[in-house]
Amino acid sequence: MILIQNTGLMESGDSIRGWLKSLKIPCVLIVGYRGYPRHGVNKDTAADFTEPMLNAFQIKYFLVESDRDADRINVAFEECEKQNGPVVVLVADEFHGFNR
Numbered sequence: 001m002i003l004i005q006n007t008g009l010m011e012s013g014d015s016i017r018g019w020l021k022s023l024k025i026p027c028v029l030i031v032g033y034r035g036y037p038r039h040g041v042n043k044d045t046a047a048d049f050t051e052p053m054l055n056a057f058q059i060k061y062f063l064v065e066s067d068r069d070a071d072r073i074n075v076a077f078e079e080c081e082k083q084n085g086p087v088v089v090l091v092a093d094e095f096h097g098f099n100r
Helices: 006-011 013-021 046-056 071-083
Strands: 002-005 027-032 060-064 086-091
Touching (some): 006 027, 006 046, 027 071, 046 086, 071 086
Parallel strands (some): 002 027, 027 086
8 A cells, every 4th residue: 555645646646657557556546636526626636637647547546535435445456456556546625534
């Protein structure tokens, strides 16, 4: 498992391609979705490129926006084992954890 922000994910693109994709290494990347515009306009453009980058690299991803979506994290782990490759969990800033 790797914990990273979406800007770091984009900077790591070639390493993800070369290591995780090409070598078929199962790995879940928990990605902080900086700039995610769920509640309106956000001037941070990092989110504009996050999902298009994942689609271009053909990396499956799951969006976690609230506690109700937490089960998607388990699904991501199952999926990465099934496909022997990386799977991303995009954690939107509205997700506040399980211990509230």
